[in-house]
Amino acid sequence: MQQLVFYFFAGILVVSGTLVITVKNPVHAALFLVLAFFASAGVWLLLEAEFLAITLVLVYVGAVMVLFLFVVMMLDINLTPLREGFARFLPVGAAVAFLMITAMVLAVGPRYFGADRVAEAVQHPAGYSNTRELGRVLYTDYLYPFEIAAVILLVAIVAAIALTLRPKRQTKAQKPEEQVAVRRADRVRLVKMAPDERQ
Amino acid sequence: MSDLILSLPELVVLGMACAILLACVSRRGAGLVYGLSQGTLFAALLLTIALGPRNRDLAFHGLFVSDPLATVLNSAILLVSMGAFVYSQDYLAARPFLSREYFVLGLFAVLGMMVMVSANNFLTIYLGLELMSLSLYAMVAMHRDSAAASEAAMKYFVLGALASGMLLYGISILYGVSGSLDLHTVAGSLYQHADRSLLLVFGLVFVIAGIAFKLGVVPFHMWIPDVYEGSPTPVTLFLGTAPKLSGFAIAFRLLVEGMEGMVADWQQMLVVLAVLSMAIGNIVAIAQWNIKRMLAYSTIAHMGFLLLGLLAGTKSGYAGSMFYVIAYALMSMGAFGMILLLTRAGFESDRIEDFKGLAERSPWFAFVMLMLMFSLAGVPPFVGFWAKWFVIKEALAAGFVWIAVLAVAFSIIGAYYYLRIIKLMYFDTPEETAPLSCGREMRFVMSLNGLAVLGLGVSPGVLMALCLSAVGAGR
Secondary structure (H helix, E strand, O other), X not given: OHHHHHHHHHHHHHHHHHHHHHOOOHHHHHHHHHHHHHHHHHHHHHOOOHHHHHHHHHHHHHHHHHHHHHHHHHOOOOHHHHHXXXXXXXXXXXXXXXXXXXXXXXXXXXXXXXXXOOOOOOOOOOXXXXXXXXXXXXXXXXXXXXXXHHHHHHHHHHHHHHHHOOOOXXXXXXXXXXXXXXXXXXXXXXXXXXOOOOO | OHHHHHOHHHHHHHHHHHHHHHHOOOOOOHHHHHHHHHHHHHHHHHHHHHHOOOOOEEEOOOOEEEOXXXXXXXXXXXXXXXXXXXXXXXXXXXXXXXOOHHHHHHHHHHHHHHHHHOEXXXXXXXHHHHHHHHHHHHHHHOOOOOHHHHHHHHHHHHHHHHHHHHHHHHHHHHHHHHOOOEHHHHHHHHHHHHHHHHXXXXXXXXXXXXXXXXXXXXXXXXXXHHHHHHOOHHHHHHHOOHHHHHHHHHHHHHHHHHOHHXXXXXXXXXXXXXXXXXXXXXXXXXXXXXXXXXXXXXXXXXXXXXXXXXXXXXXXXXXXXXXXXXXXXXXXXXXXXXXXXXXXXXXXXXXXXXXXOHHHHOHHHHHHHHHHHHHHHOOOOOHHHHHHHHXXXXXXXXXXXXXXXXXXXXXXXXXXXXXXXXXXXXXXXOOOXXXXXXXXXXXXXXXXXXXXXXXXXXXXXXXXXXXXXXXXXXX
């Protein structure tokens, strides 16, 4: 039964993941990404990672993807220039992709990461709380990286505000400190002119 | 509690950066922000040196390490950042777009570098790298009205994100093999997984690609010239100095501390990167007319030299690389600072011709620039000569004779474009006759910078002993 559920979600995940990068319409691509998130949340639930599954749905589907859809709909993306040069770069791209895929299949294939290589997921008793375990580790063992991640978010906020905040040009507000600090050189320019020749 | 004491310099930088963020709002303006930032860096520098341990101390459940390597590199990062802030002050005061954010974001970038330098875990390395990169992306983008700066920021951001992704992918493969993120556990488990060597090499390739992107080594160098040219000069100055030190730190932590068992594998990859960087950097730099772009290609070449010491795979080789990166940070700080010295309000002196006849306008600064250029070219008795000497000697000792020969040949080719600037300064007539106008503080630091290049060149043993002890105990 569990295996059946797993293959159901995994199948949806693979199909929707492929469609994200193949469909032409960007709105459809974003919606398929939402579907992929739901499917992976389902897989996480099977692994008893309830907190992660719910956060994925709440944060990514609820907030990030909705915002993303807004942006995609607001921007008028013209696809034709993006597809220019497709034929020109195809041979090189295909060769690189082929090499990469071969290397990846050799390295990340079932030989090293097969089901027999990985330990079975631990089954926990009914009263077990994944959320509590996560919180305990996050605030003790991983306190240091947790704090750095917080600083990264702070920098992101500072950067976003500094990059987008522009003083409004239309406002007629006076700035007394600038008016008081004005010097003669800012307003008056002395121009030396040669005296006119009178005939 | 001892965790907090060991990481006191980082905590000071973090706390003060947040406080300065609040001070930005005050009407006192940029002068206050500048003073507080310099005070913070100085306090952190004193604390780093005062707390400097004789041996390894772990903190925060083994995620943070405090060892002599971290002390030396952190001190160098703080010192170089202080210099960068001094040089940038006048430029920023004359231009409204960056004046306060530069210092705040700069402090956060310094914090990220310090986290990277004293990281003992893949997780901390990655987070420190992101903290540094994010601050730098924002600093590059801050000049919003300039198309060149926007393009540079976009390129830097996209390629930097790609590099972070590569590094993360490599780290995840290594985690998949060893089951741990701790550098020393990974190092210990490499020997148990001899049957998975293919997988380890696969992960290693991605890790090296990530490091090479961050250092800017060929073939991952494409962003460097555009970003250096497009950014406002103070940002280029900051970008081109301190992050190189932290780049060396993560290369050392990942390759030497984490994967020394695979030295034969990464040695070969570094050989390719080093030879290509020295070749392309030095040859393409000759064709540049923009001095920021020329120094960008010179960076690429110097990072190739830096790898020579690492690829030797010996303790003295690592010490040579460390010497190189500290010397390089000092020299490039001076060179970019000199561009800022020639810059006035409304005039960016980023063409090589702007250096014409500098000797007539200001004999002392022309002489400082001469010392910096000779040092970058690797002429004795300046520090750049010793840096090149140590890494080439170590590469020879490790048996890479042909690479050492190539390195010498390319450094001779590279000498051309450094000497061209000296020729312009001393043998050409100036187009500009206006005397240089800059603050007393900047004059003082610039003179100190030039003399440091000479002083360290006359007695390189002091710094080298420091590097040797740092690398020897970093095991």
